[in-house]
Amino acid sequence: MAKTSRQKILFIDDIPALCEEMVDTLRGEHLDAESNLSPLDAIPKVVQGDYDLVITGLVIAELGGFDIIRRIRGAGCRVPIIMVTGFGTEQSAIEAARLGVADYLTKPIERKELVARVRRVLVEHAPAVPERPKSLARMISGDAKMNAIFEKVKTIAPTESRVLILGETGCGKQLLAHAIHQQSKRSKEPYVEVNCAAIPANLLESELFGHEEGAFTGASKRRVGRFETAGKGTIFLDEIGELSFDLQSKLLHVLDSGKFTRVGGNNDLKSHARLVSATNRDLSKEVAQGRFRADLYYRLNVISIELPPLRERPGDIGILAQHFMNQFVTDGRQPPTFTTSAVDMMKVYPWPGNVRELQNFAEQLAVLHQGPRIEVTDLPSRIVQHALGVPHASPTESAERIPFRKAKDQFEKEYLLKVIQDANGNLAEGARLADMDRGQFYRLAKRHGLTTNSDL
Incomplete structure (x- = not known):
């Protein structure tokens, strides 16, 4: 219908x-x-x-x-x-x-x-009013800071300048790097991505520059490295702050001369790729503490973009949550929508895992939730309890030691108690603060032993 x-x-x-x-x-x-x-x-x-x-x-x-x-x-x-x-x-x-x-x-x-x-x-319980987001490649946002970044990317992408993307884990650095490539003149050339933190240090040099047959034990044939694969396209080095000093020196040589050599080889190869890098570390502090080469830092940091964490752009939470929900509901049904009250509560939560955590949360709801709307009562306890200022028990404590009914009653009582305290013991004011019907609030308070005869 x-x-x-x-x-x-x-x-x-x-x-x-x-x-x-x-x-x-x-x-x-x-x-x-x-x-x-x-x-x-x-x-x-x-x-x-x-x-x-x-x-x-x-x-x-x-x-x-x-x-x-x-x-x-x-x-x-x-x-x-x-x-x-x-x-x-x-x-x-x-x-x-x-x-x-x-x-x-x-x-x-x-x-x-x-x-x-x-x-x-x-x-x-009305569905949250969708804001009008702007998009850049696979990224969407309604936040002013992010929209300014989108405009900056449109300006710098067509150039040949190196770009350093800064930001916490999970805030979208990979997507932004790919957007820079897609907006560049190299968009039809290869885009190669390397996570420097995910590859053991003794294998990373071969991953980046390749190796010749017999260069080391197990090198049974020649391997083409990522710089060579990137050709005239873009190579994205994620978590570049994890590079060893030895690899930092070799990368610096590539950036200075445009040349590199396969492990075990003698012939110089030419790199034509544009470098985009990212890190969740503060590289200026790493340089000051002697953990990152200053000369490499300055060559990487020609243009820097700092992505704000999700908690600093709350206007994106509802937009992204619904965007992910629409992506994950693939069984033909209408994706459920988030109510305004649910989005408001989600905006209070700090999202330590940033956009990646929000994406996982939306996928879980898309699989488990069958109704047309997502209410506050459908949100995970960590989000609700944070918004209400209630300490969040560990999953082991909450799932293994406390039955669901008891946990629900405990949460309800703690919530009512906090509201009554905020209202200085005035139940009528407490009902107003909780945005509940006064009679319903009284009955719940009485059920949990939080009233006296004089209150009724």
Whole structure:
């Protein structure tokens, strides 16, 4: 079913008059609402993503409200759900909270209150508004710093100048190097990439410059090195800060003379390749501490580009997460979208693994998540707990020692306690800070023993 720009609401109940009244109320406030008298007919439509919000009664002859929620959640659908009942009890409110309903309303409900609650839930669970990213080769970004880098690359790529890319591990140095090649006049020539940290030091010289037959034990035939393979194209030396002093000297010779010799050979070969290099180290400090040759550093650092870590460009988090999600969902279904609240929480997390960590996170969700939206409750505990200031237990402690239900209750209690402390013990203010319905907040606080009689 094609989605419109308006958010669609479904009310499920078996009382025709109530369905008509509910739909009329919501449509009267310019909300796109409809009803269904049959839960068994409604659930498949909800699961396939036809609606942005579900409102259900509690007592329905065909299938009760809690069973409706269980079936929807059991199918992997995370659509927000509001429960409306005239038979509200403390136990039913606790069960609704346990099942993750977005709100719980008891009759009678004033028209304005209903509409306000519905609008609040729609806003909280709305898909994040995609920013308009700019692209460079395989890179995309909506961040001003990154866009400035893209423009810089477009300027320097057509030149012959060497480029040194600086930045933390996982922030996109490889992609940027490839983009420089693609934007250059050498784009139709070979692009050769070497990770200097991934090859043992005793083999790296042969990898770079090649070797002759019999040059060393195991050299049964001539090997063409990466500089030779690159021809008139681009050679990218990643993690160049890991080169040994001996190899630094030999690379310096190539940069000065344009010549190199295969290991065990006597004939000089000419390098015509453009060099782009990258490192996650501060090479100026490495030079000062005697671990990197100053003359090589200055020859590499003709033009430098420093890629900011992901935590310094939070506007890219939602863009990249959705981009990766769209790439990884390959089974024909519509890729799930991240809600605004989920993206906001993701922006608080520091992403120590940078874009690579975000990519792995998106791939995991693409495989495991089947619903149309990704909510805060779908995010890994490390992201949620960091955003809430809750210490994150190690995977061994959380998975092996604490059952899921107990871990969930513990997290819920710690969250409520922190909010109540921030509100100086005022539960009404705590509900406001948590952006929760006051009644729901009170019930959860009471369940965890965080209230007194005077609070109620």
